[in-house]
Amino acid sequence: QPVLTQSSSASASLGSSVKLTCTLSSGHKNYVIAWHQQRPGMAPRYLMKLDDTVTYNKGSGVPDRFSGSSSGADRYLTISNLQSEDEADYYCETWDIDTWVFGGGTKVTVL
Amino acid sequence: EVQLVESGGGLAQPGGSLRLSCVISGLSFRTYEMKWVRQTPGKGLEWISYISATGSPSYYVDSVKGRFTISRDTAKNSLYLQMNSLRDEDTAIYYCASHSMVEDYWGQGTLVTVSS
Numbered sequence: 001q002p003v004l005t006q007s008s009s010a011s012a013s014l015g016s017s018v019k020l021t022c023t024l025s026s027g028h029k030n031y032v033i034a035w036h037q038q039r040p041g042m043a044p045r046y047l048m049k050l051d052d053t054v055t056y057n058k059g060s061g062v063p064d065r066f067s068g069s070s071s072g073a074d075r076y077l078t079i080s081n082l083q084s085e086d087e088a089d090y091y092c093e094t095w096d097i098d099t100w101v102f103g104g105g106t107k108v109t110v111l
Numbered sequence: 112e113v114q115l116v117e118s119g120g121g122l123a124q125p126g127g128s129l130r131l132s133c134v135i136s137g138l139s140f141r142t143y144e145m146k147w148v149r150q151t152p153g154k155g156l157e158w159i160s161y162i163s164a165t166g167s168p169s170y171y172v173d174s175v176k177g178r179f180t181i182s183r184d185t186a187k188n189s190l191y192l193q194m195n196s197l198r199d200e201d202t203a204i205y206y207c208a209s210h211s212m213v214e215d216y217w218g219q220g221t222l223v224t225v226s227s
């Protein structure tokens with residue numbers, strides 16, 4: 001089954017950009033992943049899906065500041081013009097025929 | 112507006128049972144695959160079960176196989192999770208969520224506490 005690896009934390013200044021990485025395990029580099037945001041004390045919120053070539057199906061109301069990209073087994077979430085409300089945990093998710101997996105999450109701190 | 116509203120959480124004793132419900136509105140429930148995801152306080156997300164749009168097949172993470180059962184009732188726009196033989200380590204917030212190749216949706220979660 002696939003495994004997703006994320007850095008545990010990231011930080012950037014208000015108004016700057018931060019790029020989060022989610023790495024798929026060997027043999028799964030062409031898998032689709034989803035990005036989810038979880039603000040403190042809240043339920044997760046779907047952001048977007050992306051495969052190894054394109055971002056698609058962005059969630060309703062997700063600001064244009066959030067964008068996705070890919071390189072090989074790496075899937076990226078870039079947050080531009082960072083705002084205080086972007087301080088949250090960000091999880092990537094993927095799935096196989098009978099299994100769903102989440103990465104460990106990246107905690108984003110806005111300085 | 113799409114809404115997923117969970118209920119049924121609470122306190123249960125080890126070895127006890129609980130049934131979680133999730134009522135879905137604002138989308139065509141009968142066409143959506145669904146899953147349950149849990150989160151231990153302060154920890155990450157863990158997928159625990161999936162059910163197809165038709166009700167079969169369904170899948171489970173190994174730690175709940177044989178103890179938890181996922182089901183759905185299209186007429187009631189509802190998803191369920193029957194949890195038996197509960198253990199301390201099942202303590203978590205349980206979320207229902209849709210799964211599709213378009214937008215996913217999440218409920219607000221319901222807290223399950225297993226303790227004697």
